[in-house]
Amino acid sequence: MAASAGVSLSVRKLDVEWVRRQFPSLNQEVNGRPAAFFDAPGGTQVPQQVIDAISEYLAKWNANSGGAFLTSQRSDIIVEQAHEAMADFLNCAADEVIFGANMTTLTLALSRAIGRDLKSGDELLVTCLDHDANVSPWVCLEDRGAKVRTADIKPSDCTLDMFDLQAKIRRSTKLVAVGWAANAVGTINNVQEAVRLAHDVGAMTFIDAVHYAPHGLIDVKALDTDFLACSSYKFFGPHQGILYGKRDQLLRLRPYKLRVCSEKLPDRWETGTQNHECMAGVTAAIDYIADVGRHHGSGVTTRREAIVAAYEVFQQYERELADLLIRGLLDIPGLTFYGITDPAKFAQRTPTVAIRLEGYTPRDLAMRLGERGIFTWDGNYYALNLAERLGVQQSGGMLRIGLAHYNTAEEVHRLLAELRSLAETASTT
């Protein structure tokens, strides 16, 4: 049962056949075997309706914005619809949504604007668990005299050390930058507590929701964060970054911008011509998520309610699949697992896991699996602080297996069988 704006929604179990029919790329083969996409944290697959929306924009409506003719007017509507769709997705107002090339570019733009108001001695807090896109943009502000501190993790299960985080938030802290979920090992952080601790000392908060967005419902109002960023290519959409900011913060800060760009929201943050075709795709991606909610839920009326229902369905399904995957991995001899393994704590993780297998570098493993049609990722996935902290940076990082709601139990069994066989081959050579 999910609750949204006082409405009770009930959902049924994910209909994975129905889901997979929406994604044309899932039908591919590699060397005669079906492709199994375990690369979701690097970028999810895209449903047909997203492909159609992007194609339709380019085929029919391609124009710059602000003109006095049909295709330009249509482009303006598409831009507006994308802001409204993201507002439903994040639970905010449409003018609090800023579009940009990707999360990294938007975060760098925000950090430059925040940096204009910093003075020597101001502190910023980042974490050891995060993607570098939520670290380096803040470290860059050391040239403004700011000092960057780093909250540590507990290496045993790759969870954030909340005592360390709390201890490092002080009166001089101006910004706390935390990831909602770790793209390398799947840990879901207690961002509610991080926001509360930051606000207690008057610091702003920036939440990187890139990895969380395909797995968990975002409600920026409930979270009360000042800023949050995500990328739609991680939640079934095209390559497009999105930044949320509280309206008063977006108006107060001074972004670097052109004179011709108005001071209104969201214009003052959306530099240059936007990617209209991708914006059409973002709306379609959110409509896809809402369709999942409608297909599986009852009592759903608004798009936001449908999104809430969809995440209930995603979570139930992904947790079962993650349980199957993690139990199976832990049984493989010579395998090192990084992250939360206790099923009682699965609410604190996404279905993204990182491993190493004795006898193989992560690259070797990814290549061997890749030849068998199983797509995983190797390296540090730009979670550089974490790879260094875990001591794996110099030896190829880890192998990342990331599930999305379009993966199946059969695919997980296939992956486990391949890993077991690779483990056996390694121990006999």
Ligand SMILES: Cc1ncc(COP(=O)(O)O)c(C=O)c1O
């Ligand atoms: C957790 C996380 N944050 C930030 C990023 C960077 O996002 P983008 O590629 O949109 O710049 C990624 C990309 O992998 C990510 O996984």
